[in-house]
Amino acid sequence: MMMSGEVSNKQIIFKDYVTGFPKESDMFLTTSSISLKVPEGSNALVVKNLYLSCDSYMLRMMKPSPSYVPSYVPGSPLRGYGVARVLESGHPDFKRGDLVWGVTGWEEYSLIDTPDTQIRIEHADVPLSYYTGILGMPGMTAYAGFMEVCSPKKGEYVFVSAASGAVGQVVGQLAKLLGCYVVGSGGSKEKVELLKSKLGFEEAFNYKEEQDLDAALKRYFPEGIDIYFENVGGKMLDAVMLNMRQHGRIALCGMISHYNPVQPEGIHNLMALIAKGIRMQGFMVYDYFDKYPKYLDLILPHIRDGKVAYVEDIAEGLENAPAALVSLFSGLFSGSNLGKPLIAVGGD
Amino acid sequence: MMMSGEVSNKQIIFKDYVTGFPKESDMFLTTSSISLKVPEGSNALVVKNLYLSCDSYMLRMMKPSPSYVPSYVPGSPLRGYGVARVLESGHPDFKRGDLVWGVTGWEEYSLIDTPDTQIRIEHADVPLSYYTGILGMPGMTAYAGFMEVCSPKKGEYVFVSAASGAVGQVVGQLAKLLGCYVVGSGGSKEKVELLKSKLGFEEAFNYKEEQDLDAALKRYFPEGIDIYFENVGGKMLDAVMLNMRQHGRIALCGMISHYNPVQPEGIHNLMALIAKGIRMQGFMVYDYFDKYPKYLDLILPHIRDGKVAYVEDIAEGLENAPAALVSLFSGLFSGSNLGKPLIAVGGD
Structure with a gap:
């Protein structure tokens, strides 16, 4: 049931811990609803997700065993790096319309209650999807x-x-x-x-x-x-x-x-x-994120002048996200994938 | 046959490459002869060996396989770290009577034709044997x-x-x-x-x-x-x-x-x-021997005031050297040895 002020929110839900590598059936698409308002007194952000990244470390989050990253919660959306647009901000460093990259949910809209995990994108003259890859x-x-x-x-x-x-x-x-x-x-x-x-x-x-x-x-x-x-x-x-x-x-x-x-x-x-x-x-x-501005200074000019390339494999639409993630892992060993896999969430 | 100007020289000869760990029968004692004169025009040293060190890296030298140390030559004396007294020197940095530590032969007297491998002992108020161990x-x-x-x-x-x-x-x-x-x-x-x-x-x-x-x-x-x-x-x-x-x-x-x-x-x-x-x-x-003086400055005072101890296991006499070396390796696993093993060559 959608409350007043809420919008529908497609999400990719993590079903349960996997053994071995994930299958598409370990995830499912659902439609929930979300308020686009930042809770009163909170410094959270509400964002519209634009790109979601498929990264190999996510495999460890699909398992219950202790790891350097916390596991996904069965029944909740997957999480990972992404690029998003800020719709509303309770945090002084971010404002409506800002582009950010950082950890977000596998869904159309996310409430990000740890905004310190987000980095504001200052350079949007390069492909935004790069902030899940070479610039992320x-x-x-x-x-x-x-x-x-x-x-x-x-x-x-x-x-x-x-x-x-x-x-x-x-x-x-x-x-x-x-x-x-x-x-x-x-x-x-x-x-x-x-x-x-x-x-x-x-x-x-x-x-x-x-x-x-x-x-x-x-x-x-x-x-x-x-x-x-x-x-x-x-x-x-x-x-x-x-x-x-x-x-x-x-x-x-x-x-x-x-x-x-x-x-x-x-x-x-x-x-x-x-x-x-x-x-x-x-x-x-x-441990090295303080070096990010230094890295950007080095790499951005070379991206702009075409001296440095980056090959991506972009799946279109949240509904294709489970297949993209599954294919990342099968591709690691089959060698079939080519380029950094990510999802263009679309619907914008 | 001993030539004029030569003295007899007991040596521990390496018989042949070993498989597994060495046995006493992989070495034997022989008596050879050696001139106590430095060859004309050479910068070599002739030394009387005082202490010989048993070190675990020596196992690799007993095998033909390529390693970071060259293998022993079957039929020649074993080599290793030791403490010696200079009897004659063709090198300006060393003179008769100096005490040195460095790589030498398992024998009473050695001709050292690479004197740069030797370090002069400046502090003889601590046990000389320490220069095969804590000071070596x-x-x-x-x-x-x-x-x-x-x-x-x-x-x-x-x-x-x-x-x-x-x-x-x-x-x-x-x-x-x-x-x-x-x-x-x-x-x-x-x-x-x-x-x-x-x-x-x-x-x-x-x-x-x-x-x-x-x-x-x-x-x-x-x-x-x-x-x-x-x-x-x-x-x-x-x-x-x-x-x-x-x-x-x-x-x-x-x-x-x-x-x-x-x-x-x-x-x-x-x-x-x-x-x-x-x-x-x-x-x-x-790669760190340039730090040796700095190390001596740190450790010597603590050795002198008894704050730092060093436990040795000294075998007396060259004839007991093979047993000492064999026991080092069996002891590594049996745990039976106690203290740093070395040989007091004696005969001085």
Whole structure:
């Protein structure tokens, strides 16, 4: 029942915790209602969601196990990063009409009662959807992990796994801007092609076509690897360790291959970190958000002049959101997806 | 046959590469002869060896596989760190009578043709044998790994595995000097007792008596671990990862448990490094030797005033060297050895 002052609000509801990877039937579309007024005395925002991001960390929120992110609540909408327009604000830093990016609900309209999680978009001359990707959390993840954690130097040899993903695309292009030599891996011919043709990687390879990852890395890095931006874990990480150079650095970002299996594959080559004095560092993007303005200053001009590209895979309409999210996870392993997946909510 | 100007020279010869751990029969004592003259025009040193160090890295030199240290040459004396007296010098930095520590042969007298590997001992008011331990490579390893790699802060929670070993003893006491809370693990009741009674660790436990290392660590570190000085690898490292605090640091030193098995145990909990923004860093002491004077300035006064202790296990006589080395490796796992093992060459 819709009360006075309320509007109808399509939502994607999380049904229940998933085992393995999610199926479309683990979510459903419903139509609820929402007041477009900020509650009296609150500093909340009411926003109209424009874009919703599909990110691999969301898998962990679909499981009950303790994690670094709180789980979704069954029966409530999914949550994730998105781009939205402020309809009403109880917070002095935001006003009606502002564009923001941050954590929001998978629904048409959201009441955001933690407005400090939102960042106002100051530059709308670039595609707004980029604020779910290269200009949002994935871009900042690339910047933090590569620039801040790895301290790259011109001419260094850089390897990026899952390189055509939301984060990897940016890592590779940051490395190119710095004058590094960059090779990426991906899970399909199309991804490899994309890395070389559109994203400026010197070389790229399909890890599924390599019988021996160690041999593949030795082929692409006869001099060894200075910096590895780690997105996948498992056998790739083990092979990389054997090919690191003295004083190399490994930024641990995603480790997709560890996301799901009950007993993840073991890593066997840590010994190599000792002999070569290698630093391996896990990081969370949240620790680096104070660097966001610095990152924008660096990347925006290159986006505007076309030197830096970003490939997206945009699903149209909230009703297609479950399929987009499911396809992200199946695509991580099948290699079928191409570009950073997101949803244009539409209806605006 | 002894030539004129030569003296007899007892040596411990490395017979051939070993599989698994060495047995006494992998080495033998022989008597050779050596000239006590420095070859004409060379900058070499001739030294009388006083103390020889048994260190776990020597296992890798007993194997043909490529490693960060070159293998021993079958038929030649073993080599390792030692303390020696200079008998003759072709190098301007050393003169007859100087005491030095550095890499030498397992024999009574050595011709050292790379004198840059030797450090002159300036402080002989402390036991000379300490220059194979707390004042030598193991001490510098502790200093580099703990102070330089881990950047400890007062009040932090520090865990040291193989804590009564040549390196671990020093790490724990450096941590205490800094005002950290230190817990160590070891493989016998005697080691645990030593850590608590003589070496000033707040707590210590016998890892062999713990069914569940994760539970043991939670008991000793209810607040979690800020710094882990890693000496053993395997299950302990995996358990530690689950107990690290936000922005913790892990210095990868030895990983004894990875030294030998053909297929070392896998590490499964690297994922934890991401969520907590943890830095894990391998290091080689050789990269930090420029800090040696700084380390001496710190540690010598505390050794002199008895605030810092060092427990040694000294075998007397070169003929007992093979047994001492074999016992180091069996002791790493049986827990039977106590204190840093070394050999007093004697005959002086």
